Amino acid sequence: MRKSVILLVLLCVSCVVAFQSSSDFVGNEDPIKQAVLKVHQQMTDAGxxxxxxxxxxxxxxxxxxxxxGILFKTRKQAYDTxxxxxxxxxxxxxxxxxxxVTVISSDTSLLTGTGVTKITLTDGRTFDSAFAVSxxxxxxxxxxxxxxxxxSVPNPR
Structure with missing residues (x-):
């Protein structure tokens, strides 16, 4: 019985410590979201x-x-493409x-979004395409x- 109580106490303490370490950002998500949005904007502004x-x-x-639907397996492959x-x-x-922006932890976030890309070719033609991103x-x-x-871009209907 005594061993069971000790194990139960250790399990409870472990759960509390794990929860506290994984939730150290709770209530303080805005700075993380703003930092992620800033980097995302830099990517968008890169043109x-x-x-x-x-x-x-x-x-x-x-x-x-x-x-x-295409997985680029290396950084070089993605860059070259x-x-x-x-x-x-x-x-x-x-x-x-x-x-x-969904904050997963203090060092991990998920950004999802939708929008439109407008591309102008060197010959003057333009194309608009809806997209989704994660x-x-x-x-x-x-x-x-x-x-x-x-x-991804929507399939033509």
């Missing part, structure tokens, strides 16, 4: 500057970006209709960076 865009992405090689995609593009403008941001070495992003 055609692929280097500026990738400066906001954590530097590692394990499937960080999914676009319309984005760079190639901007050939013959004179401007790109992303406008977000909705953006939501991005996981993590705090590393005092900076918020995108860990993983998923971008």
């Amino acid at each position: 055609l500057d692929v280097d500026r865009f990738f400066d906001c992405i954590l530097d590692f090689d394990t499937g960080m970006i999914i676009q319309d 984005v760079k190639r995609g901007y050939e013959n593009v004179s401007s790109v403008e992303r406008t977000y209709d909705q953006t939501f 991005m996981v941001f993590v705090l590393r070495d005092g900076q918020w960076k995108m860990l993983q992003g998923h971008y």
Whole structure:
């Protein structure tokens, strides 16, 4: 009986400590949300500057970006694909209709959103396309960076 009580007390203490450490940001989510939105805005403002865009992405090689069902397995593959995609593009403008940040922990957040991308080609043609996005941001070495992003456009109907 005594062992059961000790185990129960240890279990309760462990649960309380785990809850407190995982909820240390509760009530203080606004600074985290603002920091994530700031990095997201930098990514949006990068426009055609692929280097500026990738400066906001954590530097590692394990499937960080999914676009319309394609998983880019390395940072270089994602970078090269984005760079190639901007050939013959004179401007790109992303406008977000909705953006939501969900704070998961003090160092992890999820950003989801929808909007429209307007692309102007070098020959003057323009295209508008709706999109949806989800991005996981993590705090590393005092900076918020995108860990993983998923971008998609609606299927034509």
